[in-house]
Amino acid sequence: MNSETKIIDEKLQGTPFMVDSKNSTNKKLFLESYGCQMNFADSEIVASILMDKGYSTTDKFEDADVIFLNTCAIRENAELRVRNRLNDFKKAKKNNPKLLVGVLGCMAERLKSQFLEQEKLVDIVVGPDAYRDLPGLIEEAEDGHKAINVILSKEETYADLTPVRLGSNGVNAYISIMRGCDNMCSFCVVPFTRGRERSRDPESIVAEAKDLFEKGYREVTLLGQNVDSYLYTGGGLKKETLTEEQKASAVSFAQLLERVALIDPLLRVRYSTSHPKDMTDDVLEMVAKYHNICNYIHLPVQSGSSRILEMMNRGYTREWYLERMAAINRIIPGCGISTDIITGFCSETEEDHQQTISLMKSIQFDYAYMFSYSERPKTLAERKYPDDVTAEVKSRRLAEIVELQRTNSGIKTALGLGKVHEVLVEGFSKKSDDMLMGRNPQNTVVVFPKGNYKKGDYVNVMVTKCTTSTLIGEAV
Numbered sequence: 333m334n335s336e337t338k339i340i341d342e343k344l345q346g347t348p349f350m351v352d353s354k355n356s357t358n359k360k361l362f363l364e365s366y367g368c369q370m371n372f373a374d375s376e377i378v379a380s381i382l383m384d385k386g387y388s389t390t391d392k393f394e395d396a397d398v399i400f401l402n403t404c405a406i407r408e409n410a411e412l413r414v415r416n417r418l419n420d421f422k423k424a425k426k427n428n429p430k431l432l433v434g435v436l437g438c439m440a441e442r443l444k445s446q447f448l449e450q451e452k453l454v455d456i457v458v459g460p461d462a463y464r465d466l467p468g469l470i471e472e473a474e475d476g477h478k479a480i481n482v483i484l485s486k487e488e489t490y491a492d493l494t495p496v497r498l499g500s501n502g503v504n505a506y507i508s509i510m511r512g513c514d515n516m517c518s519f520c521v522v523p524f525t526r527g528r529e530r531s532r533d534p535e536s537i538v539a540e541a542k543d544l545f546e547k548g549y550r551e552v553t554l555l556g557q558n559v560d561s562y563l564y565t566g567g568g569l570k571k572e573t574l575t576e577e578q579k580a581s582a583v584s585f586a587q588l589l590e591r592v593a594l595i596d597p598l599l600r601v602r603y604s605t606s607h608p609k610d611m612t613d614d615v616l617e618m619v620a621k622y623h624n625i626c627n628y629i630h631l632p633v634q635s636g637s638s639r640i641l642e643m644m645n646r647g648y649t650r651e652w653y654l655e656r657m658a659a660i661n662r663i664i665p666g667c668g669i670s671t672d673i674i675t676g677f678c679s680e681t682e683e684d685h686q687q688t689i690s691l692m693k694s695i696q697f698d699y700a701y702m703f704s705y706s707e708r709p710k711t712l713a714e715r716k717y718p719d720d721v722t723a724e725v726k727s728r729r730l731a732e733i734v735e736l737q738r739t740n741s742g743i744k745t746a747l748g749l750g751k752v753h754e755v756l757v758e759g760f761s762k763k764s765d766d767m768l769m770g771r772n773p774q775n776t777v778v779v780f781p782k783g784n785y786k787k788g789d790y791v792n793v794m795v796t797k798c799t800t801s802t803l804i805g806e807a808v
């Protein structure tokens with residue numbers, strides 16, 4: 333997760349990972365991930381499947397036998413970045429005609445066979461629910477066939493697979509608790525690329541978290557597109573058709589949180605993403621009840637205008653969002669809050685934009701990820717509303733909210749001055765190996781002199797200085 337207020341596209345950097353294989357084969361995989369945390373978690377599943385087949389990973393694509401890009405389709409520029417990256421592989425393919433290039437994830441799902449036909453560089457196309465098929469698809473491609481599987485599943489959760497932790501610091505790990513999304517926000521391509529919502533068996537989630545804890549990890553982040561909608565019914569029963577009895581025996585998100593929190597008080601629990609329309613008080617109460625469930629919520633608002641929220645099909649109004657914020661402040665005082673905001677959505681007027689600004693002023697989010705609206709093919713908005721806010725107006729409005737958020741982040745961070753914060757150490761600070769960095773429960777980065785502390789320790793830090801997004805202090 334990000335400590336700074338920034339536009340999320342800036343952090344959509346491809347990240348290659350390296351791990352040694354368990355078995356011996358000389359095949360090397362270069363795997364690069366784009367987009368959200370869920371994609372990074374999926375790459376750990378992909379690595380697990382291929383390492384079981386004897387692959388090891390490399391961080392130099394020139395050395396690879398197979399290159400996979402795990403892609404994002406959420407905005408047009410995320411896709412452009414992947415297309416540019418594919419061009420980088422042209423020369424590698426010329427030098428090594430046996431080299432296979434595959435596109436995984438949301439962009440693969442969105443473009444399907446178009447990818448194989450248009451992009452001569454791509455040999456393999458695999459959607460987010462078909463990763464178990466990867467070894468077979470690689471074989472097909474090795475035999476000279478174009479290999480594709482973009483079938484979406486109603487059941488797949490990869491529950492039985494143990495992710496290979498890629499690029500891990502050994503302290504924080506992601507655990508995917510559900511897949512897909514049923515919400516159909518009108519701007520969003522995710523329901524088309526990741527399919528129907530399904531919740532993963534809580535036993536397998538708890539087992540994964542326990543295993544991580546035993547291996548020394550001290551923080552897990554439970555991931556889903558809408559975690560508040562998590563409901564495990566066993567037997568694949570549909571939420572809408574449950575009887576009262578079935579509902580009572582189903583596992584809710586609040587109950588799942590409790591089960592994970594009970595593994596050990598030294599295991600911090602985070603989760604993302606919450607949805608304002610589904611976030612109930614029982615979840616907030618569970619966060620308040622357990623010290624190790626972090627007081628931090630990522631609650632995307634998208635817009636401060638009820639008219640725009642209605643067009644976005646978000647299922648709540650400005651007033652509802654403000655009421656949920658009031659509930660958070662009542663039940664979890666001092667909770668860290670971050671959000672997502674889209675600016676320049678179809679028909680957004682200056683007045684709608686001012687509503688977003690006034691909402692930001694009244695809530696004062698700790699962090700915000702802010703985006704210009706990017707029209708996505710097949711979405712409800714694309715079919716129904718013209719993308720009629722000009723690029724200039726979008727970027728001017730975006731600059732305004734980014735500037736406001738910078739001020740707000742500074743104000744929120746400074747509130748931490750003169751207080752003691754519980755910090756889970758994640759490693760050295762970016763600037764110096766004499767300093768350690770970690771986060772407080774509210775997800776703010778805290779930096780302090782290392783003393784005898786190390787990664788994975790909990791340290792109480794008295795904060796004496798700060799920048800807009802970082803607290804600086806000393807262990808007490």
Ligand code: 5AD
Pocket residue numbers: 406407519520521632634672673674703704705706707708
């Ligand atoms: N244009 C711009 N931003 C988008 N998001 C989702 N779809 C779009 C789009 N078409 C943003 C939302 C979401 C975050 C993950 O990405 O703010 O919460």
Ligand code: SF4
Pocket residue numbers: 513514515516517520521522523557558607
């Ligand atoms: Fe997209 Fe809305 Fe689902 Fe989030 S909740 S993934 S924005 S459709």
